[in-house]
Amino acid sequence: MSKIYDIAIVGGGINGAATACYAAARGLSVILLEKNLCGRQTTAGSSRLIHGGLRYLSYNIDTALASCRDSGLIIRMVPHLLKRQVFIMPIFEEERWITEFAETYLELYDRFQPLKGGMPHVRLSRHDVRALIPGISMNVVEGLTFDEWLIDPVALVSEHVKAAKSRGAEVLENAEVKTIRHCQSGQFALEVFLDGRKRTIETKTMVNAAGPWADRVAGLLGLKLALRPTRGVHLLFEGQLAPYGLTSKIGPNAHILISQLGKTTLVGPTDDAVLNPDPDILVVRPEERKSLLDAVEKVLPGITGQRRLIGATVALRALPDEPVVPKKISRDFQIISHENEGLPGAISVFSGKMSEYHLMASRIVNQLGGFLQMDSWQNELHAYRMPDLKKISLQPKEYKRIKVLVENFQPSTWRLKRQMKAWIYLVGAFFWHWPKKVFANRRGLAIFKKTYAVSPELAPASMVDTADLCEKLRTILGADKVSDENDLRQSLTKDKWPRLFLENSESLAIIVVQPETAEDVSKILVFANANKIPVIPYGAGSGVCGAVVPNQPAITMDMRRFDRICICEAALCIISGTGVNGKLLEKSLNCATPAFTLGHFPASLSISSVGGWLGTRSSGQESTKYGDIDDLVIEIEAVFPNGDIRRMPGKEAKKYIGSEGTLCVFTEAVFRICPLPEKRYFCAYSFNSFADGIKALEKIAEEGLKPNVLRLYDALDAILAFPKEKSRGTSRKMVAALRYAPLINRLAHKMEKLKTMKPLLILVTDSSNSTATEEFNSVHSVLLRCGAKSLGEKPARIWYEKRFALNDEKLKEIFNAGAFVNTLDFWATWKKMPETYDTIRKAVSPYALCFAHISHLSRSGACLYITYVGRADGKEKNIALYDAARDSALAACVAAGSQIEHHHAIGLEKLRFWKISNPERHEELRTLKKIHDPNNIMNPGKLIVD
Numbered sequence: 001m002s003k004i005y006d007i008a009i010v011g012g013g014i015n016g017a018a019t020a021c022y023a024a025a026r027g028l029s030v031i032l033l034e035k036n037l038c039g040r041q042t043t044a045g046s047s048r049l050i051h052g053g054l055r056y057l058s059y060n061i062d063t064a065l066a067s068c069r070d071s072g073l074i075i076r077m078v079p080h081l082l083k084r085q086v087f088i089m090p091i092f093e094e095e096r097w098i099t100e101f102a103e104t105y106l107e108l109y110d111r112f113q114p115l116k117g118g119m120p121h122v123r124l125s126r127h128d129v130r131a132l133i134p135g136i137s138m139n140v141v142e143g144l145t146f147d148e149w150l151i152d153p154v155a156l157v158s159e160h161v162k163a164a165k166s167r168g169a170e171v172l173e174n175a176e177v178k179t180i181r182h183c184q185s186g187q188f189a190l191e192v193f194l195d196g197r198k199r200t201i202e203t204k205t206m207v208n209a210a211g212p213w214a215d216r217v218a219g220l221l222g223l224k225l226a227l228r229p230t231r232g233v234h235l236l237f238e239g240q241l242a243p244y245g246l247t248s249k250i251g252p253n254a255h256i257l258i259s260q261l262g263k264t265t266l267v268g269p270t271d272d273a274v275l276n277p278d279p280d281i282l283v284v285r286p287e288e289r290k291s292l293l294d295a296v297e298k299v300l301p302g303i304t305g306q307r308r309l310i311g312a313t314v315a316l317r318a319l320p321d322e323p324v325v326p327k328k329i330s331r332d333f334q335i336i337s338h339e340n341e342g343l344p345g346a347i348s349v350f351s352g353k354m355s356e357y358h359l360m361a362s363r364i365v366n367q368l369g370g371f372l373q374m375d376s377w378q379n380e381l382h383a384y385r386m387p388d389l390k391k392i393s394l395q396p397k398e399y400k401r402i403k404v405l406v407e408n409f410q411p412s413t414w415r416l417k418r419q420m421k422a423w424i425y426l427v428g429a430f431f432w433h434w435p436k437k438v439f440a441n442r443r444g445l446a447i448f449k450k451t452y453a454v455s456p457e458l459a460p461a462s463m464v465d466t467a468d469l470c471e472k473l474r475t476i477l478g479a480d481k482v483s484d485e486n487d488l489r490q491s492l493t494k495d496k497w498p499r500l501f502l503e504n505s506e507s508l509a510i511i512v513v514q515p516e517t518a519e520d521v522s523k524i525l526v527f528a529n530a531n532k533i534p535v536i537p538y539g540a541g542s543g544v545c546g547a548v549v550p551n552q553p554a555i556t557m558d559m560r561r562f563d564r565i566c567i568c569e570a571a572l573c574i575i576s577g578t579g580v581n582g583k584l585l586e587k588s589l590n591c592a593t594p595a596f597t598l599g600h601f602p603a604s605l606s607i608s609s610v611g612g613w614l615g616t617r618s619s620g621q622e623s624t625k626y627g628d629i630d631d632l633v634i635e636i637e638a639v640f641p642n643g644d645i646r647r648m649p650g651k652e653a654k655k656y657i658g659s660e661g662t663l664c665v666f667t668e669a670v671f672r673i674c675p676l677p678e679k680r681y682f683c684a685y686s687f688n689s690f691a692d693g694i695k696a697l698e699k700i701a702e703e704g705l706k707p708n709v710l711r712l713y714d715a716l717d718a719i720l721a722f723p724k725e726k727s728r729g730t731s732r733k734m735v736a737a738l739r740y741a742p743l744i745n746r747l748a749h750k751m752e753k754l755k756t757m758k759p760l761l762i763l764v765t766d767s768s769n770s771t772a773t774e775e776f777n778s779v780h781s782v783l784l785r786c787g788a789k790s791l792g793e794k795p796a797r798i799w800y801e802k803r804f805a806l807n808d809e810k811l812k813e814i815f816n817a818g819a820f821v822n823t824l825d826f827w828a829t830w831k832k833m834p835e836t837y838d839t840i841r842k843a844v845s846p847y848a849l850c851f852a853h854i855s856h857l858s859r860s861g862a863c864l865y866i867t868y869v870g871r872a873d874g875k876e877k878n879i880a881l882y883d884a885a886r887d888s889a890l891a892a893c894v895a896a897g898s899q900i901e902h903h904h905a906i907g908l909e910k911l912r913f914w915k916i917s918n919p920e921r922h923e924e925l926r927t928l929k930k931i932h933d934p935n936n937i938m939n940p941g942k943l944i945v946d
Contacts, residue, residue, distance in 0.1 A: 004202045005029045005170075007368055008190055010177055010217050011209035012038035014153065015333075015349055017160040018361035019207055024167035026365060028372070031170045031201060032161070033177055033192060035213070039157025041279075042211040043354070045232055045315025047257055047269055050074050050082065050116075050355045051148035055255065057105045064112065071116035071355040075149060078159060085150045085259055086452050087245040090129055090299060091142040093503075094876040095249070099142055106144055113146075121146050122448045131445060133242045134552025135300050135941055138503045139879065145448065150259060153354065175199075180206070180220040182343055205345035205368050212279040212316035214350045223341060225348055229277050229316040233288045234268030236311035241265045241296065241303050248299045256295050264310070267292050277316055284312040305912040306945045318350040333360040335367070345371055469533075470511055476523050483512045492538050492556045496604075497546040497909060498822045501815040502879050509536075509556035516561045518637060518645045518667045525665065526643040528555055528937050536939045537661040539609035540581065543616060544823070545907030547660045551941040559611050562667055567592050573634055574598065574673050578611030578666045585610065595676035599626030602903075605804055614666045617658030619903040621803060622708040622764075624857045626674070628903070630657045637668040641933045659925060660905055661939040663932050677766035680708075681776040684795035685788035686758040690714045691834050693759045694854065696786035698830040700779060701857045707779050709764035710857055711799075714837075715752040716745075717851035717867070718760035722795055735817045738849060738871040745845040761788065762796045819871040820848075820882050824889050824910070828898035829861040836896040837864060843892035844868050847885035856903075863901055893917065906943050915945045 007023050009016045012034025020032040032038075053067040075082055091099050106121040113119060122145045129143035130136055161171055172194055179191040183202075190201045208217045208225075218225035242265075246258040259266045289312060293304050320334055333352025339345075347367065352360055442451070466484055473482045483489070489509045494500055510533070515521045528535045534554035541548060550556075562577030565588050574596075576585055583606040589596040601620040602608060612618070614636065619628045626632065633650040640646065640663070648656070656663055687693040693712040700710065713721055737744070751757040761783070765776045784790070814821050828836040837852060844850040848870030856863040866889055872881045890913040893900055900910050900917040915922045922945065929936070929944050 002200070002202055003029070004187065004204065005031045006203070006372060007031075007205050007207060008033065008188065008201055008203035009207045009209055010190075011207075011211055011213070012036075012157070012161070012171070012173065013041060013043040013209065013211055014039065014157050014160070014354060014357045015211070015352070015360060016207070016209035017157045017164065018357045019209060019349075019364050020164040020169050020171070021160040021167070022361050022365045023368070024164045024169040026369060028365075028369070029168070030164065031172065031203070032164065033175045033190070033201075034171070034173045035176045035210075037173050038161050038171070039154045042315045042317065043153045043157055045234065045269075045313050046153050046354055047232075047234070048150055048153055048259065048261070048266065049085070049148050049257070050151050051353075053353065053355070054105065054109050054146060057108060061108075064109070065115075066359065067353055067355045068112040068115040068118075070357075070359050071149065073358050074151075074355060075117055077358070078151075078156060081151050081155050081159070083150045084147055084452075085245045086145060086147045087247055087257070088124070088129060088133060089144045089146070089247045090133070090136060090140045091144070092137065092139045092298075093141055094139070096141045099144075102144055106146060109146065116149070119147050119451050120442060122451055123443045124448065125444070128445050128448070131553045132244060132448070133246065133300075135242075135303055136551075137299055137301055138500070138549075139876075145451075147452065150261070151354075177217065177220065180217070182221065182346075186345065188346070205347070205371060207364060207368070208346070208348040209350075211350060212277070212318045214318055214348055218348055221338070221343060221346060223338060223343070223348075225336075225350075226320065227318050227350065228320065229279075229318055231277070231282075231288070231314060232269035232317055233284055233292065233312065233314045234266055235289065235292050235309060236261075236313070237265040237267065237304075238308040238310045239263060239265065241267075241300055241307055246299055248295045256292060258296065258299070265307070267296055279316050282314045282316065284314050288314075302908060302911045305915070306941075320351060335360065335363060337367070466510055473511065473513060473524070473527065476527060477513065477515065477520055481514050481516065481520065483514065485512075488512050488558075489556070492541070492558055493548070493550055495541045495543040495546065495548050495907075496607075496811070497544055497549065497907065498811070498815075498820060499546065499879070499882060499909070500549070501811065502820055502875065502882060504875075509550065510553045512556045512558055514558045514561055518639055521557070521639040521665050521667055522643040522645055524555070524557060525639060525641050525937075529641045529643075529935055532935055532937060534937050534940050535665075537611065537615070537665045539579065539612035539615065540607055542604040542608040542612060543905045543907060545905040545909035547616070547905040547907035547939075547942055549908060551908065554939075557665065559609070559665075559667075562611070564668070567596070567673075569594070569596075572596075572673055573670050575668065575670050576610050577668055578609065578614065580610045582606065582608045582610065582613070589673060590676055596673040597676045598632065598671055598673055600629060600632060600671075601803075603804060610669055611666050614657050614669060615660050616905040617903065619856050619863070621711075621855070624710055624855070625706045625708045628856075630654050632671045633657065633669060634672055635670040636666055638664040638666050640664045641935065641937055655924065655928065659928070660907070660943045662925070662943050663928055663938060665938075680764060680766040680800075681773070682793035682796035682800065683763045683776075683780065684791040684793070684799075685761040685763065685783050686718075686791055687712075687761065687786075687788055688755055688758065689752065690759045690837065692787050693761055694830070694833050694837075696761070696783050696788060697854060697857055697862060698833075699786055700782050701830070701859050701862070703778070703782065704859075705775065705779050705782070706857075707763060707765040707775060709762060709800075709855070710779075711762045711853055711855045713760045713762075713853040714851055715757035715759050716748040716849075717853050719757065720851060721853075722760065722798065735819050735871055738819055738869060741849040741870055742846050745841075745850055748851075749841075760791075760795065762799050764796060764800060814869075818878070819869060820878055821867065821869045822882065822886060823865055823867045823904070824886065825901040825904050826864045826866065826893045826898050827861060827901040828864055828896070832896060832898055833861065833864065836893060836898040839896040840864075840866050840889050840892040843888040844885050847881055847888065850885075863903065864898075887912070890917075908942070911942070911945065914943065 006028040007030050009020050009032045012032055016032055017038060020030050023030045050071045053064040056064040110120040124143035126141050129140050165171055175192045175194045177190050177192050181189045183189055188203050188206045192199045192201055208214050210217045212229050215225040215227045240260050241258055247255055249255050256268055296304055333356055334350050336348045470482055470484045489512055492512055493509050513524050534552060535557055536548055536550055536554045537557045537559055538548050539559055560579040562579035564577040565580055566575040586598055589598060599622055601622050602618050613629045617630055633653055635647055635649055636653045637647050697712055763779060841850050848868035850868045852866050854862050854864055868885045870881050872878045890900060890910060894913055894917050900914055906914045926944050
């Protein structure tokens with residue numbers, strides 16, 4: 001005679017495993033049936049958190065309170081499977097209005113936290129958040145913290161399965177239930193296929209704990225179970241995306257969590273309702289992956305390009321099919337007895353949170369124990385719904401008042417029709433029912449460190465004691481070379497990155513050091529390397545890509561005291577400290593006897609430094625003749641993270657030039673110089689099309705001609721760069737016209753085709769001998785043969801006189817008028833240049849006014865500069881539009897097979913696309929980084945994507 005079990009449980013997730021464990025502990029004969037492997041389906045696809053349901057406070061305070069209580073029970077039962085996860089909730093500019101609301105909920109959550117061993121929240125300033133989370137979006141304005149418990153859900157299920165077996169339960173995996181019959185005796189007969197063989201299992205009662213398959217199991221009983229499954233998708237990244245957990249909003253009613261799982265990071269879940277899904281066939285959809293990646297990018301810009309995505313999971317969560325607002329779907333578990341449907345002893349269970357599995361399993365066992373008429377049944381496992389309010393410092397009446405407030409007050413109503421009602425509830429929460437101060441004075445890094453017991457050996461650089469660090473560095477360098485003055489610390493973390501004008505954000509260096517010698521630099525780097533504190537060399541801050549903007553707290557090394565200049569007339573070279581201003585260097589050469597020139601004229605000449613030129617591999621306006629900065633170098637002196645001071649000849653130095661402070665610190669350079677030309681020749685030309693102009697430039701390069709300046713402007717850029725009016729300004733009409741940028745782009749393109757707008761080319765040559773006229777005539781002849789029309793020298797002279805005119809004030813004027821402007825540089829071969837220009841312009845045109853010019857010619861190709869100007873209503877929309885135009889341009893360049901150039905640096909602006917665009921150079925830099933900077937202290941997070 002076959003054995004008749006007391007309970008048969010279908011489904012080996014955490015709900016089924018816990019029910020089997022608790023039933024076996026009560027002396028019941030139990031069999032657990034799992035179609036696959038226990039814990040490997042829906043449970044494994046969870047967010048791996050035992051949490052108190054912070055987000056449920058906004059609509060179901062009972063669920064949140066009970067979740068905290070049950071989380072505490074789980075923590076006491078399986079402490080070896082748990083790890084505390086500290087979460088930071090960054091508040092961004094566009095949602096700063098919600099800060100007080102969020103802290104109101106956290107203040108209440110603090111009352112519940114002791115039930116699960118949690119800590120009270122901490123409020124963080126913008127600087128605190130950016131210090132704790134390297135690379136967080138610069139839109140962040142504040143942050144709030146809370147902590148939960150991470151758990152391995154598969155291990156949790158395994159623990160309960162082992163316990164159930166040890167108490168006599170039988171567990172069958174890979175056992176699929178095919179039919180279920182309700183016998184006249186009141187028992188159930190389950191037909192199971194196991195390893196290809198059929199087996200019939202008889203049981204007095206049965207539990208349907210099949211999760212998203214529960215409706216199918218119910219169907220075997222002839223029942224209809226109405227479920228409304230939701231999909232939960234998670235992404236798994238290699239390495240840690242941030243030192244702490246993060247929570248981010250991905251929709252009106254949806255958030256994701258970014259959690260650290262050892263050496264990996266889990267991101268998710270999505271929570272989307274689906275119609276008639278097949279739980280056996282689940283695939284991560286591209287739009288779901290994109291949604292999660294976009295959410296991560298919102299919080300940690302560029303990080304998805306630096307960390308490898310190693311996996312994605314999708315699981316279904318079974319929820320009751322109720323006509324409710326998605327936000328208000330209760331995560332309460334559902335226990336449904338089928339007695340009223342003529343099947344006494346049959347129970348279906350679904351929904352619920354992982355932190356409530358103990359309560360749910362206890363109730364199921366209690367209910368079935370009563371059905372089995374076990375007189376000796378002990379109610380020890382009965383978990384009452386409400387814990388003792390005294391344990392969380394709440395009186396019953398106060399709890400009821402708070403419940404009414406919380407469940408009627410929704411932050412989302414603040415911007416909807418019930419503004420007044422929301423305000424009344426907020427005032428009530430502050431003054432009527434919480435007479436004590438609502439928000440404790442828990443702010444700042446010191447409180448954060450104390451609250452979450454951050455150990456010094458695990459502390460990121462942000463946790464370094466600034467005063468102690470300052471004292472140590474002053475002992476090493478001297479008091480006058482170290483500063484912790486806030487204004488200086490703030491000013492040396494910015495450059496001229498246009499996005500900073502939009503964000504209007506601030507950041508602080510940990511400390512500023514101002515060395516005077518290479519030996520000083522060596523001491524600083526040795527100290528920083530030993531203590532693993534990042535260092536960012538700072539020249540003059542003229543970069544436009546955020547290369548000196550810290551994405552984690554760092555020591556800023558101000559190089560301005562390296563201001564030595566020595567001209568060697570006989571050797572035709574100049575020795576310069578890397579802190580020397582570019583304009584001052586050129587002026588020193590021009591005023592020498594005889595007069596010289598370096599021939600390096602970046603647009604930022606008057607506000608840039610020699611060190612900045614070397615760090616970005618700068619290219620000047622006359623590079624076609626004189627070459628880029630690495631072509632001018634004879635020798636450089638550099639200091640490496642281990643303290644080594646090395647002098648390298650130009651050929652060896654080329655590997656390090658353009659490394660943006662990620663490999664070493666340049667302290668001195670020797671450049672070749674040339675006699676100052678005595679005469680200059682100017683001329684401007686027009687072409688029927690931009691393509692004709694490109695062919696002319698290619699022909700000049702092929703013939704080996706090297707005039708000082710050859711700049712080809714497309715038709716729209718020619719109008720904007722050389723207006724007929726004396727003053728362009730940034731009038732309201734011009735800014736308003738940017739609303740119609742896509743239309744203007746189309747009109748300009750059409751007018752160029754009709755030849756009513758024409759591209760413009762600027763030619764400048766110079767020489768101190770008779771070859772100047774010959775060179776000018778040769779270039780002029782080629783241009784005319786290629787269809788150019790001479791416009792005389794006036795436009796070229798105007799350009800030459802105003803070539804350094806775009807300064808800080810003019811940029812601020814544009815941004816203050818509510819618009820933005822940015823220029824991106826690319827390199828393309830002559831063959832790919834027309835396609836690259838067309839592809840990028842088409843990509844950017846939907847977002848902003850787009851125009852371009854070409855310069856820096858070589859035999860193989862040239863640089864293409866794309867400028868875009870746009871505006872939108874409001875700061876957040878402006879930033880979004882700016883980013884969309886930039887990313888579209890960079891992606892289009894890669895698609896066209898050209899390279900993202902870095903004469904303007906890569907910085908944070910172009911980091912996401914840099915590795916894809918130039919893999920050989922990236923790999924070279926990555927190899928050098930491993931050799932010279934294994935601790936990654938040199939300007940981390942820039943240029944090298946690992």
